Amino acid sequence: MTVTVRVPAKVNVQLAVGAARPDGFHDLANVFLAVGLYDEITATPAEELRITCEGPDADQVPLDHSNLAARAAIELARRYGRTPDVHIHIAKDIPVAGGMAGGSADGAGALLACDALWGTGATREELLEICAELGSDVPFSLVGGAALGTGRGEKLTALEVGGTFYWVFALADGGLSTPAVFREFDRLTEGTEVPEPVASPELLDALAKGDVHALAASLVNDLQPAALSLRPSLADTLDAGTAAGALGALVSGSGPTTAFLCESAEAAEKVAEALRASGTCRAARVAQGAAVGATVV
Numbered sequence: 568m569t570v571t572v573r574v575p576a577k578v579n580v581q582l583a584v585g586a587a588r589p590d591g592f593h594d595l596a597n598v599f600l601a602v603g604l605y606d607e608i609t610a611t612p613a614e615e616l617r618i619t620c621e622g623p624d625a626d627q628v629p630l631d632h633s634n635l636a637a638r639a640a641i642e643l644a645r646r647y648g649r650t651p652d653v654h655i656h657i658a659k660d661i662p663v664a665g666g667m668a669g670g671s672a673d674g675a676g677a678l679l680a681c682d683a684l685w686g687t688g689a690t691r692e693e694l695l696e697i698c699a700e701l702g703s704d705v706p707f708s709l710v711g712g713a714a715l716g717t718g719r720g721e722k723l724t725a726l727e728v729g730g731t732f733y734w735v736f737a738l739a740d741g742g743l744s745t746p747a748v749f750r751e752f753d754r755l756t757e758g759t760e761v762p763e764p765v766a767s768p769e770l771l772d773a774l775a776k777g778d779v780h781a782l783a784a785s786l787v788n789d790l791q792p793a794a795l796s797l798r799p800s801l802a803d804t805l806d807a808g809t810a811a812g813a814l815g816a817l818v819s820g821s822g823p824t825t826a827f828l829c830e831s832a833e834a835a836e837k838v839a840e841a842l843r844a845s846g847t848c849r850a851a852r853v854a855q856g857a858a859v860g861a862t863v864v
């Protein structure tokens with residue numbers, strides 16, 4: 568028997584970041600939107616735990632037990648008193664270390680795939696609890712759609728989305744380390760009063776109404792200055808997409824992927840073409856949101 572799960576990438580349409588907490592994490596008001604770029608995770612019974620990966624960035628994916636997919640299988644097996652004797656194969660299409668929750672997608676996907684394969688009978692709540700242990704963005708990869716993440720991003724409230732949003736994602740050469748971007752945020756905000764992170768009412772309203780112009784006007788990422796500080800060339804990518812007619816542009820999560828919100832599917836194709844021709848990115852991908860969360864296929 569084999570189980571395959573498809574899991575979407577995410578973009579943060581708002582990422583409000585508070586001051587560093589005593590545990591080193593930051594409180595967030597994190598408005599996640601799942602978008603239609605997917606990893607597929609397949610679980611097959613095996614002699615022992617093994618991870619394999621295919622895709623353009625496969626050489627950058629760790630295949631040891633640090634992979635969130637391996638950690639998900641180990642934790643689920645531990646809770647149900649069995650051995651994680653499973654081969655997990657990742658067909659990777661989400662950029663690696665790109666700020667689109669690709670690693671988190673693999674964690675959530677492996678968890679759901681192993682759960683189905685082993686027939687554990689775990690509740691949704693328990694799966695979400697394991698996801699939160701694996702990482703701040705992993706619960707959202709399981710649920711998809713749109714959600715507000717508070718705490719370190721793992722406490723989710725589902726959000727209404729009143730229409731389809733058309734995006735272009737410009738992939739950069741090489742990844743950015745999320746801890747390094749948060750450290751740069753701390754450095755840049757040192758000595759200043761960092762306000763409590765709160766979700767923008769205008770942004771939540773724009774999402775609920777499916778109003779692309781209002782959403783474009785309220786996109787905001789508090790990690791963007793830190794990502795630009797570590798990777799100044801991203802400013803050129805943002806400019807190129809905006810010049811090509813994107814309604815809004817921002818760094819996705821901790822970057823270095825940049826995200827462009829467009830008026831329509833046609834406008835998104837045009838912006839993607841212009842970004843490819845600009846020479847300011849490695850590739851440009853068109854995707855729609857909101858996408859459904861991790862799903863057995």
Ligand code: C5P
Nearest residue numbers: 591592593702703704719720745746749
């Ligand atoms: O939760 P996750 O393991 O994905 O977080 C990776 C790193 O990102 C953390 O070790 C921390 O440095 C940073 N982070 C943070 N505040 C958050 C989420 C992540 O500082 N809310």
